[in-house]
Amino acid sequence: MIHKILLGTYTRRISQGIYQIELDTTKETLENLALVLAETSPTYLAKSKLNHLYSVTSRNDQGGVSSYDTENNFLNAVTEDGAPPCYVAVDDGRQLVYAANYHKGALNTYKIQADGSLKATSAIEHTEPTGPHKNQDHAHTHYTDLTPDQRLAVCDLGTDRIYTYDVSENGAVEEAAVYLAEPGTGPRHLVFHPNEKNAYLFGELDSSVTVLSYDATDGSFTQKQKLSTLPADFDGENGGAAIRISKDGNFLYASNRGHNSIAVFAITENGEKLELIQSISSEGDFPRDFALSPDNAYIVCANQNTDNLTLYRRDQTTGLLQMIQKDIYAPEAVCVYFE
Numbered sequence: 001m002i003h004k005i006l007l008g009t010y011t012r013r014i015s016q017g018i019y020q021i022e023l024d025t026t027k028e029t030l031e032n033l034a035l036v037l038a039e040t041s042p043t044y045l046a047k048s049k050l051n052h053l054y055s056v057t058s059r060n061d062q063g064g065v066s067s068y069d070t071e072n073n074f075l076n077a078v079t080e081d082g083a084p085p086c087y088v089a090v091d092d093g094r095q096l097v098y099a100a101n102y103h104k105g106a107l108n109t110y111k112i113q114a115d116g117s118l119k120a121t122s123a124i125e126h127t128e129p130t131g132p133h134k135n136q137d138h139a140h141t142h143y144t145d146l147t148p149d150q151r152l153a154v155c156d157l158g159t160d161r162i163y164t165y166d167v168s169e170n171g172a173v174e175e176a177a178v179y180l181a182e183p184g185t186g187p188r189h190l191v192f193h194p195n196e197k198n199a200y201l202f203g204e205l206d207s208s209v210t211v212l213s214y215d216a217t218d219g220s221f222t223q224k225q226k227l228s229t230l231p232a233d234f235d236g237e238n239g240g241a242a243i244r245i246s247k248d249g250n251f252l253y254a255s256n257r258g259h260n261s262i263a264v265f266a267i268t269e270n271g272e273k274l275e276l277i278q279s280i281s282s283e284g285d286f287p288r289d290f291a292l293s294p295d296n297a298y299i300v301c302a303n304q305n306t307d308n309l310t311l312y313r314r315d316q317t318t319g320l321l322q323m324i325q326k327d328i329y330a331p332e333a334v335c336v337y338f339e
Contacts, residue, residue, distance in 0.1 A: 008335030052116035105139025121171030148196035155187035164219035179221035198271035251319030283326035302333035
């Protein structure tokens, strides 16, 4: 079987935009890298159920989100002064797109038009006190995506908070709850367990995963457990990056930039407890993103600084990873998106 994968990239050195590569599960190889869209620093990607593509973009010293139709034809770009966002997500139910802007500490919301293009609807900036880490100089919104009950969860690395918002059909947001993480955590990304009652927060700044319970009655989170994604004997610089969960809810994966590894956790006690069971090399430098294949049999990891992908076979019973291909060229890749 052939799985097509889109790669979001920076275009600071050698990349020209959005690439596609194929995972051949018969040969267990990644191959046929090709540029599919010329775009400036499309660092995060998302697609709607109608197969419209939405990408982070930077144009003429402005940042925002670009939209493309089903044939990858450019529709429009909605931008504003300043740095581009770092995360983009689609809300098919309300026909909205959300973007998290790290540099501005902002949440931007866009309405999807009939042809798939975008129109800006709202923007809010976080102003709460920041954490003690040197990278928490101000608010740094890093993630914004839907909760299982269709609220919006927003991680802010700078303020050590997860904000939960209620969202109207036209994209207006209203704060429902706020979770305050331990000082210096640096909330980066969040994934939910299939049971819809637990979530896992990746702390970029302290390389931690926090197990949270989620209360759908009010959108609040409560901490249940917190543990490191690093081996006990590691004392170098590290930043947490991507976090993913298996479809069966039994295993959690998190990538470490610095230690250059993927940490594998077993999930027990109905989602409320984690145990580190493996730490495997990313076979490159700065594994900013990775993704599980649709059948959860493989993981593809992107190493930003060494311009390479790594392919792992995943044991669906034990959750453990085995590297089966490395050094696959992919320039400045920072987002792995299975189509």
